[in-house]
Amino acid sequence: MEIKLNGKQENIENNTNVADLLKQKGIQNVEMVTVQLNGTFVNKEDLSNKTITENDEIDFLYFMGGGSKSTVRQKRCYHQ
Amino acid sequence: MDFTEEQIERYSRHLILQDVGIEGQQKIMEGKVLIVGAGGLGSPVAMYLAAAGVGTIGLIDGDVVDRTNLQRQIIHFTGDLNRPKVESAKEKIHAVNPEIKVNIYRELFSPDNAFDIMADYDFIVDGTDNFPTKFMVNDACVMAKKPFSHGGILRFEGQTMTYIPGHACYRCLFGSPPPPNAVPSCSQAGVLGSIAGMLGTIQATEVLKFLVDKGDLLTDRMLIFDALKMSFREVRFQPSPGCNICGDHPTIRSLQMEEMPACDLNQK
Numbered sequence: 001m002e003i004k005l006n007g008k009q010e011n012i013e014n015n016t017n018v019a020d021l022l023k024q025k026g027i028q029n030v031e032m033v034t035v036q037l038n039g040t041f042v043n044k045e046d047l048s049n050k051t052i053t054e055n056d057e058i059d060f061l062y063f064m065g066g067g068s069k070s071t072v073r074q075k076r077c078y079h080q
Numbered sequence: 081m082d083f084t085e086e087q088i089e090r091y092s093r094h095l096i097l098q099d100v101g102i103e104g105q106q107k108i109m110e111g112k113v114l115i116v117g118a119g120g121l122g123s124p125v126a127m128y129l130a131a132a133g134v135g136t137i138g139l140i141d142g143d144v145v146d147r148t149n150l151q152r153q154i155i156h157f158t159g160d161l162n163r164p165k166v167e168s169a170k171e172k173i174h175a176v177n178p179e180i181k182v183n184i185y186r187e188l189f190s191p192d193n194a195f196d197i198m199a200d201y202d203f204i205v206d207g208t209d210n211f212p213t214k215f216m217v218n219d220a221c222v223m224a225k226k227p228f229s230h231g232g233i234l235r236f237e238g239q240t241m242t243y244i245p246g247h248a249c250y251r252c253l254f255g256s257p258p259p260p261n262a263v264p265s266c267s268q269a270g271v272l273g274s275i276a277g278m279l280g281t282i283q284a285t286e287v288l289k290f291l292v293d294k295g296d297l298l299t300d301r302m303l304i305f306d307a308l309k310m311s312f313r314e315v316r317f318q319p320s321p322g323c324n325i326c327g328d329h330p331t332i333r334s335l336q337m338e339e340m341p342a343c344d345l346n347q348k
């Protein structure tokens with residue numbers, strides 16, 4: 001079936017849910033993206049309950065930082 | 081406000097511009113804009129706002145200029161290495177336009193100082209790189225009913241939206257900061273230097289449009305570009321009724337930094 005993903009027409013299999021679609025698009029970590037389905041943001045918990053239907057419009061919005069590093073409280077950082 | 085001969089000359093391209101003109105230039109010159117972060121995004125924003133004649137520019141940044149900054153943070157020069165960024169930036173702003181009043185805050189933007197500092201400004205520009213601070217800027221602006229511009233860049237991509245009270249906020253889209261290290265930072269994944277300029281000049285344009293009160297701001301929509309394909313797209317949305325800060329039943333009542341900042345192995 002035809003859907004509109006990130007502004008482009010795409011053909012995907014019937015009975016795909018949003019979580020499946022993320023996986024098919026190579027997005028492993030759902031924490032880095034927010035999904036809008038037909039104008040409504042989908043809660044992370046609901047990604048696998050939302051089945052996509054013909055002509056749905058889906059947008060992936062990624063977290064993007066950038067800018068100045070300066071406001072990081074470096075002393076509170078910990079790492080591997 | 082009367083313009084001096086020098087000002088008429090300096091701002092002549094604005095003065096002849098329909099939708100700016102004398103009235104718009106006066107509004108620009110009365111404008112007070114706070115730039116949070118004097119880095120990749122803050123650099124072009126500060127330069128263009130200074131050149132445009134924005135009356136008061138506030139700069140908050142606790143850092144010093146590092147060699148790795150010079151690839152994209154164009155307000156800082158090689159001779160500025162190890163100087164506080166706010167001092168380096170103030171000097172350049174005055175070199176471009178000595179008329180600008182520049183307030184510098186050599187500190188971190190934090191829940192302790194956010195409201196005090198923001199109170200003096202009409203518009204806030206988010207030029208920070210980490211999500212806890214981005215959410216804090218958002219929350220502070222929603223609480224204080226201040227408009228702000230969100231900007232994000234990574235690799236070859238950028239995204240920006242403008243918050244105006246009553247419209248969708250950054251939290252309406254993203255809910256809460258991602259877990260540390262779920263999203264790479266520019267120092268982990270890199271960023272093409274000129275992307276900071278592309279995004280920063282869009283943010284500066286939004287500020288100027290807001291000040292002159294003309295055109296359509298990036299409210300309830302996010303502009304996203306991929307510079308490798310040089311394609312731009314826009315995602316429209318509406319305020320989230322479930323948003324924790326601006327929704328029907330807000331749960332956030334005091335300003336705080338949420339979760340750990342995005343940090344990485346090589347802090348530089």
Ligand SMILES: [Zn+2]
Pocket residue numbers: 248249250251252253319320323324325326327
């Ligand atoms: Zn909101």
